[in-house]
Amino acid sequence: MNCRKMRTDIIALLDESLGEVPASRIRQHLQSCPACFHFYEEQRNLDRLLKSEPQLDLPVRIWEGIESRLLSRPAPAPPLRWFGALFEWANFRYAFASAILLVIVSVAVFRVTVTPRPEDEQLLAEIRAYQVEVLGNPFLKEIGRENPFYAFGLRGGKNPFNSVRSTK
Amino acid sequence: MSSTPAGSPRIQSGPSHEQLVEVVVRAQKGSFDDFQKLYDLYARAIYNFIWKLVGSTEDAEDLTQETFLKVHSELRRLRDPSQFRFWLYRIARNEVYQKLRRKQRSSEVSIDDEEVSYYNFLPDQSPDLDPERQVLSQELQDVIGKALRDLPVKYRDVFVLAVFQNMSYEDITKVVGRSLLSVKTDIYRARLAVKEAVNKYTRKRP
Numbered sequence: 001m002n003c004r005k006m007r008t009d010i011i012a013l014l015d016e017s018l019g020e021v022p023a024s025r026i027r028q029h030l031q032s033c034p035a036c037f038h039f040y041e042e043q044r045n046l047d048r049l050l051k052s053e054p055q056l057d058l059p060v061r062i063w064e065g066i067e068s069r070l071l072s073r074p075a076p077a078p079p080l081r082w083f084g085a086l087f088e089w090a091n092f093r094y095a096f097a098s099a100i101l102l103v104i105v106s107v108a109v110f111r112v113t114v115t116p117r118p119e120d121e122q123l124l125a126e127i128r129a130y131q132v133e134v135l136g137n138p139f140l141k142e143i144g145r146e147n148p149f150y151a152f153g154l155r156g157g158k159n160p161f162n163s164v165r166s167t168k
Numbered sequence: 169m170s171s172t173p174a175g176s177p178r179i180q181s182g183p184s185h186e187q188l189v190e191v192v193v194r195a196q197k198g199s200f201d202d203f204q205k206l207y208d209l210y211a212r213a214i215y216n217f218i219w220k221l222v223g224s225t226e227d228a229e230d231l232t233q234e235t236f237l238k239v240h241s242e243l244r245r246l247r248d249p250s251q252f253r254f255w256l257y258r259i260a261r262n263e264v265y266q267k268l269r270r271k272q273r274s275s276e277v278s279i280d281d282e283e284v285s286y287y288n289f290l291p292d293q294s295p296d297l298d299p300e301r302q303v304l305s306q307e308l309q310d311v312i313g314k315a316l317r318d319l320p321v322k323y324r325d326v327f328v329l330a331v332f333q334n335m336s337y338e339d340i341t342k343v344v345g346r347s348l349l350s351v352k353t354d355i356y357r358a359r360l361a362v363k364e365a366v367n368k369y370t371r372k373r374p
Contacts, residue, residue: 046366055212069233
């Protein structure tokens with residue numbers, strides 16, 4: 001066993017900060033190593049010397065000073081009932097604000113992407129009507145296949161926003 | 169001066185851990201009486217802890233006051249009431265460090281100043297000691313005090329917590345924020361330094 005390395009553990013044993021297994025190992029070593037035992041005894045005597053020193057009594061004026069400073073501070077504003085108390089909860093405050101923001105953004109995105117506006121609904125109706133018209137006309141159907149709008153699933157193929165289109 | 173020796177047994181009398189947590193929670197909600205209970209429970213230990221670090225009762229009084237004022241204003245931010253004791257010691261330690269830095273910046277009394285004596289107000293009044301032994305005891309106390317003052321601050325705080333506050337190494341890591349190995353090593357080095365100072369003193373004595 002390396003005695004130098006064990007010295008910190010010997011100190012920890014004295015300070016009652018060693019686990020049971022390493023403490024048992026140290027005690028066994030102390031029984032067989034005079035140098036380490038001498039070191040242990042020296043430190044134990046120092047411990048007794050240090051801990052024999054009395055502690056100071058607490059001066060009363062410390063609390064008097066604390067009390068006078070606290071009582072002279074202005075009283076904090078009362079919380080706004082249960083909601084104010086909840087809002088004052090530091091950790092919840094930021095989460096609550098983030099949640100509100102998330103809800104607002106989610107509602108806005110939902111309304112824009114899922115629910116069409118009245119003007120969009122009208123346009124969609126026109127596109128559907130146009131598709132029916134094209135589908136029903138075989139000549140226009142032929143033109144539609146060469147039109148890039150065909151790739152986007154518009155079966156008629158013709159760009160409903162252009163009034164004039166060249167045809168083959 | 170109290171006759172209670174430093175390093176009293178780790179099993180303390182007083183409220184149980186659960187009761188203590190309840191006191192902290194009520195103090196967090198604004199109960200001044202519970203804050204005072206916390207003061208009554210911990211102030212003496214904190215005062216002695218600070219005194220050992222700074223070496224002056226005047227500074228120790230000021231810093232103890234500042235510590236508890238800070239505790240009062242920051243208590244609501246303590247997330248885990250069961251960790252109150254470590255949090256309190258951290259605040260006290262930080263107050264000491266700030267004081268030491270201010271002193272060094274303003275070139276006031278340095279933490280290593282020879283004039284600062286821990287024990288010049290503490291004559292041993294034990295009726296069992298004859299005057300010569302009282303003087304010896306006083307001198308030895310001064311030697312120990314100087315040895316503590318000469319320690320680097322990072323050794324001093326862990327040494328004081330282990331020896332005089334009787335805190336376990338694991339608890340000390342929660343206060344100082346260093347690893348267990350670092351705490352063990354620093355305490356070991358501090359003990360060697362203090363032991364060496366005491367040895368020098370005893371060798372000089374006839």
